[in-house]
Amino acid sequence: MRTLPNTAQSPLPATESKGKRRKVCESLPVDNRINVVRAHESETDAMDKIPRGFDKIIGHDFAKRVLRKAAGSGSPAHAYIFLGPEGVGKLTTAVEFAKALNCDNAEEGSPCCECAICRMIDQGNLPDVRIWSPEGKNTRIDLMREMRDLAILKPLRARWKVNIIEQGDTLNEEAANCILKLVEEPPEFLVNILLYRNAAAVLPTIWSRCSVVRFVPVAKEDLADRLASDFGLDRSQAQLLASYAQGCPGRAIRLIGNSQFAAQRDAVARVADGLSRRRLWWAPRLAEDLRTAMHVSDGTSSAENVETFQDDDRVEETGRAYRLSARDSAIRSLDLLLSWYGDLLAVKVQGQQASVVNVDRLDMLQAHSDRYRTVEDLLSAIDAIQNCRRRIIGNANPQIAVEALMIELAGWQTDSNASATLGTSLGSIV
Numbered sequence: 001m002r003t004l005p006n007t008a009q010s011p012l013p014a015t016e017s018k019g020k021r022r023k024v025c026e027s028l029p030v031d032n033r034i035n036v037v038r039a040h041e042s043e044t045d046a047m048d049k050i051p052r053g054f055d056k057i058i059g060h061d062f063a064k065r066v067l068r069k070a071a072g073s074g075s076p077a078h079a080y081i082f083l084g085p086e087g088v089g090k091l092t093t094a095v096e097f098a099k100a101l102n103c104d105n106a107e108e109g110s111p112c113c114e115c116a117i118c119r120m121i122d123q124g125n126l127p128d129v130r131i132w133s134p135e136g137k138n139t140r141i142d143l144m145r146e147m148r149d150l151a152i153l154k155p156l157r158a159r160w161k162v163n164i165i166e167q168g169d170t171l172n173e174e175a176a177n178c179i180l181k182l183v184e185e186p187p188e189f190l191v192n193i194l195l196y197r198n199a200a201a202v203l204p205t206i207w208s209r210c211s212v213v214r215f216v217p218v219a220k221e222d223l224a225d226r227l228a229s230d231f232g233l234d235r236s237q238a239q240l241l242a243s244y245a246q247g248c249p250g251r252a253i254r255l256i257g258n259s260q261f262a263a264q265r266d267a268v269a270r271v272a273d274g275l276s277r278r279r280l281w282w283a284p285r286l287a288e289d290l291r292t293a294m295h296v297s298d299g300t301s302s303a304e305n306v307e308t309f310q311d312d313d314r315v316e317e318t319g320r321a322y323r324l325s326a327r328d329s330a331i332r333s334l335d336l337l338l339s340w341y342g343d344l345l346a347v348k349v350q351g352q353q354a355s356v357v358n359v360d361r362l363d364m365l366q367a368h369s370d371r372y373r374t375v376e377d378l379l380s381a382i383d384a385i386q387n388c389r390r391r392i393i394g395n396a397n398p399q400i401a402v403e404a405l406m407i408e409l410a411g412w413q414t415d416s417n418a419s420a421t422l423g424t425s426l427g428s429i430v
């Protein structure tokens with residue numbers, strides 16, 4: 001169970017976030033601890049400037065309208081599914097909805113954010129509003145049983161008791177069935193909000209008993225506008241983070257002041273530079289550079305994984321967890337590389353007028369792009385990166401797969417037959 005966030009679309013509730021970071025910091029080298037703390041401090045500073053209540057939620061106007069109306073009417077549905085990708089704003093919206101339902105001074109379904117109830121919810125001190133989070137990769141049945149047993153007790157202070165169930169995707173059938181009756185026939189004072197990333201993960205029995213509120217990625221320009229106005233970022237920085245976040249404000253906010261992200265981008269740019277020079281003998285070193293940069297500087301990924309490992313008591317899980325960490329790290333590096341090659345393709349086709357993710361590296365992109373003779377060369381490279389990503393997701397050894405990719409990309413050539421032959425032989429290796 002988690003306490004509540006008091007920050008706009010913060011990836012973690014503030015109080016829990018500190019605890020989580022403290023746990024992580026204890027497990028990291030001293031330099032990394034400093035980075036994590038600094039990232040948190042700059043994040044906290046930025047948070048002080050943001051709007052409050054439903055206004056702090058970036059995008060999702062339709063969802064906000066629906067929920068304001070429900071809170072204002074005083075008769076919300078007894079169960080909601082908030083459906084949308086990670087970091088899009090589901091948790092923040094759920095908490096604001098809980099405040100709107102219980103605020104002493106709510107106006108037209110919007111919380112005041114000043115009254116005792118609002119503050120207690122923001123600070124995670126109101127036991128009637130709770131976030132239930134999975135432990136490790138699964139939501140445990142005993143956690144859902146605890147939630148079910150507590151749910152029948154009347155609220156202590158609030159009008160509405162609100163259960164927010166994070167990552168509903170991790171509910172297995174047994175855990176979902178445990179709360180089915182609660183979702184179907186809840187006490188009159190209870191509102192359940194289940195947060196899901198994928199509609200396919202929602203059991204039909206749950207789906208049919210809930211009001212579904214969809215959260216779609218926010219338009220890039222809208223997100224950049226809010227990052228600039230709410231967090232004081234300059235325009236190019238806001239556009240860069242908005243592009244990387246792919247419409248998910250939580251991801252963008254997480255990257256504000258994150259020096260590790262800048263280091264990762266630098267590493268990927270260096271690797272892409274080496275690849276564009278077409279020197280096959282550099283490939284193993286480039287693969288090592290990419291791997292090292294991600295492992296050393298990937299604070300966010302490591303943090304999540306460290307937390308997961310610590311929660312898992314079984315020693316035999318350690319090896320599997322390490323492989324998951326290497327896979328996550330490799331996939332993350334390939335995502336950054338893919339965005340770079342996507343930009344190269346855009347610049348190749350549209351020149352300096354291209355709309356690119358790495359807006360601050362346009363000159364470098366132009367120089368790299370000029371080294372590729374045709375658009376097809378870049379399309380083949382993008383194809384190779386995507387194939388490598390798929391292989392790693394499909395359980396290929398991340399290190400070998402990335403090394404093979406580097407060989408393929410460093411040896412790029414316009415002869416499509418030769419490229420296809422190389423790709424086939426690499427496929428058999430991994």
Ligand SMILES: [Zn+2]
Nearest residue numbers: 103112115118
């Ligand atoms: Zn209030």
